[in-house]
Amino acid sequence: MNKINHQGVNLLVYGVLLNVKLHKMKRTQIILLLSPNEVRMIQMLDPLGTFSTYFDLTQISDIQQNEQSKLKIINIQGEYIKLYFESPFQLITIKEGLEYLIKEGNRIQKQLDSYNQIWSSALKLITKADIDMDNKLNFKEFQFLIGELQIEIPERKLIQIFEKNHKNNQLDQATLYQLLMDITRRHELTELYQKYSSKQEGMFEDPLQAMLMTDSDLKQFFKVEQGQNDYQPKRKLYNFYDFQNLVFSEENSLFQPTDVDLSQPITKYLINSSHNTYLETNQLTGESSCYAYQDAFKMGFKCVELDCWDSDDGEPKVTHGHTLVNDIKFKDVISTVRDFAFYKDNNPAILSLEMHCCLKQQKRIAELLQSILGEMLFVVKDFKQEKFSTLQQLQRKVLVKYKADDSFLQEKLQTQSSSLFFTHSQDDMLIRFEEDDDQDHQVNIKQFSQTLDEHQKKICRELLEITSLYAVSLKLDKKPELVWIVSSVSEDKIQDVIKKSHGKFQEYVDNYFVRVYPLGLRFDSSNYDPFPSWTAGAQMVALNIQTKDLFMLQNYGMFLNSSYILKSNQDVRMNIYVRIISATNLVWEEAKRRQEEIVDPYIKIRVAGNKDDVNKSDKWRTEVVQDNGYHPIFNYQCVIQLKHAQQDVIYVQAYSYSMLGDSLLGQYCLSPLNLRTGYRIVPLLNSQFKTLANSYVLVHIKIEY
Numbered sequence: 001m002n003k004i005n006h007q008g009v010n011l012l013v014y015g016v017l018l019n020v021k022l023h024k025m026k027r028t029q030i031i032l033l034l035s036p037n038e039v040r041m042i043q044m045l046d047p048l049g050t051f052s053t054y055f056d057l058t059q060i061s062d063i064q065q066n067e068q069s070k071l072k073i074i075n076i077q078g079e080y081i082k083l084y085f086e087s088p089f090q091l092i093t094i095k096e097g098l099e100y101l102i103k104e105g106n107r108i109q110k111q112l113d114s115y116n117q118i119w120s121s122a123l124k125l126i127t128k129a130d131i132d133m134d135n136k137l138n139f140k141e142f143q144f145l146i147g148e149l150q151i152e153i154p155e156r157k158l159i160q161i162f163e164k165n166h167k168n169n170q171l172d173q174a175t176l177y178q179l180l181m182d183i184t185r186r187h188e189l190t191e192l193y194q195k196y197s198s199k200q201e202g203m204f205e206d207p208l209q210a211m212l213m214t215d216s217d218l219k220q221f222f223k224v225e226q227g228q229n230d231y232q233p234k235r236k237l238y239n240f241y242d243f244q245n246l247v248f249s250e251e252n253s254l255f256q257p258t259d260v261d262l263s264q265p266i267t268k269y270l271i272n273s274s275h276n277t278y279l280e281t282n283q284l285t286g287e288s289s290c291y292a293y294q295d296a297f298k299m300g301f302k303c304v305e306l307d308c309w310d311s312d313d314g315e316p317k318v319t320h321g322h323t324l325v326n327d328i329k330f331k332d333v334i335s336t337v338r339d340f341a342f343y344k345d346n347n348p349a350i351l352s353l354e355m356h357c358c359l360k361q362q363k364r365i366a367e368l369l370q371s372i373l374g375e376m377l378f379v380v381k382d383f384k385q386e387k388f389s390t391l392q393q394l395q396r397k398v399l400v401k402y403k404a405d406d407s408f409l410q411e412k413l414q415t416q417s418s419s420l421f422f423t424h425s426q427d428d429m430l431i432r433f434e435e436d437d438d439q440d441h442q443v444n445i446k447q448f449s450q451t452l453d454e455h456q457k458k459i460c461r462e463l464l465e466i467t468s469l470y471a472v473s474l475k476l477d478k479k480p481e482l483v484w485i486v487s488s489v490s491e492d493k494i495q496d497v498i499k500k501s502h503g504k505f506q507e508y509v510d511n512y513f514v515r516v517y518p519l520g521l522r523f524d525s526s527n528y529d530p531f532p533s534w535t536a537g538a539q540m541v542a543l544n545i546q547t548k549d550l551f552m553l554q555n556y557g558m559f560l561n562s563s564y565i566l567k568s569n570q571d572v573r574m575n576i577y578v579r580i581i582s583a584t585n586l587v588w589e590e591a592k593r594r595q596e597e598i599v600d601p602y603i604k605i606r607v608a609g610n611k612d613d614v615n616k617s618d619k620w621r622t623e624v625v626q627d628n629g630y631h632p633i634f635n636y637q638c639v640i641q642l643k644h645a646q647q648d649v650i651y652v653q654a655y656s657y658s659m660l661g662d663s664l665l666g667q668y669c670l671s672p673l674n675l676r677t678g679y680r681i682v683p684l685l686n687s688q689f690k691t692l693a694n695s696y697v698l699v700h701i702k703i704e705y
Helices: 003-014 088-115 117-129 139-148 155-165 173-183 187-196 215-224 240-247 290-298 330-340 359-376 406-413 424-433 438-458 461-465 491-500 504-508 531-536 550-558 591-596
Strands: 016-022 027-034 041-045 052-056 060-066 070-075 080-084 211-214 269-271 303-309 349-355 398-403 469-471 485-490 513-517 564-566 574-584 601-608 633-642 649-656 663-670 678-685 691-704
Touching (some): 003 027, 088 117, 139 155, 139 591, 211 240, 290 330, 359 398, 485 491, 491 513, 550 649, 649 678
Parallel strands (some): 349 398
Antiparallel strands (some): 041 052, 601 649, 649 663
């Protein structure tokens, strides 16, 4: 760690007074200091001593710097803290100190979780509950801890537990540890543990404490139950809590990554694609920012959209035109592309330019793309190439999508053909011709001609030279002369195109790109069902990334393994035998609600994708477990029969039941091709698709092909 990091850490260890704005609260002065009892937590104190709260370093998802005087710290729930600084030096000092402490906090978290997840979580909650900071809990503090854990224990019973174990009306950490181990033991694993434990030591009232698993026992468990022949234990002996910790660890996740074939032309893949990527919320009044592009790349999106407009200072901007959405500089977006496009993997990024700029500012865009991206920018060298470049050839490359120009492409192809290339806006009009009567047809041709005239005036040679995807109209009646093309079709027209093509669409998208985008009438930035377009083979099905709805969850699952998914015409049939055994740490997303109400959880499992596989999945759900979010037992079984598993995703959702409407507690989604068999955990995500700490569903999976 360098000197400035030392200074930042020291300031946070001893306390620093800053102007702070907490989520949904007024700006005020707060002392920030590293918790003396829990190095994964920053304590925030009112200088007058009337207010104290914490933020968890391991739950921070992003630190955003606005100008030279403000930091915005965002947690996985989307809640934020804004810090205001007196100078750029103070900002940098505190920021680098925070970044170091976050790194250390996550390292310690990983170590503690590997030792004991329950105690790892409890230590943070004890710190929050321990108001007088003496490392002991009185009854009220103990009651707060149990509430945060979402364990429903009647107050009379809680008093009995406290009276039996307290010393001087306090519970020390050793006593709390033993109490929590007893309360949170995963009894559903007892039989499995006993089955594979071959060693016994000492005499205990609890037979589980006398039984031990050897390293050979554990290898046998992973071989027989989990189908893993290569598992290597890290020590010689394991007690029950060690085994419980292994089962509920991230290494035992339901998801199994698989290798991706990089040898095919990229037209053979489905590509994780976004629409209006710059937006953080809705498309009429929402905010736009470079952080929205960061988030998109961090989530694995590879096709991002840039709506380019003129600005008064000559530097082109990205915004949603003719709305109240704010502007961001084009050059800042491209710098973000350079820094984050390959955050998740090295698969190529695609910049979809929606161009509204004059020629002068289009030339500036071309300059910025070349100067900022440099060698990352992919430029077509052979326009007569018969197949698109392969995924391997395009690793860590950025492709630019821009409107086509007839004369430019004729020149490159050395041809006189003039009927193949029209811009994106004309594309929509051409598709509409098929359904209009003669009078409307004539009107549309006039509109089309006007649009073509405007198009010819505003085309930029400098941009054309660095474009690798030329936007053209979708024509299925003859083979295009160029592979470097893409056709954009709106969500309401794509299904008619597919239906009327009589199989020609599927043949077309084997070698040429089609991009599907949401209707402009979706002012709330809602999403549409992507599966019909994916099933037909459209490569870029663009969704509104800022809206984390069910369709976005399904998109998450589809591309969880890779941002590029190889299309397959070979059906995969699977029978998946699922047992939903139990769950852990199902809590309300809103922190305040955890102290007011215990969840009544249930789990449902669904299939999305090919319509032949979806029909039966609406009935799969467990019974409701009353007043137990910390450790509900379900023992529910179902059989998922899939005929087209390569086109499907399976999603799991945890809800709390209410007569007034059920509330989402957690969710997860993946392709059935990435399922692991045996006893596995489903790592739940919150409403913003961020991982929930130690919140899992325990399942058993068996697959027959």
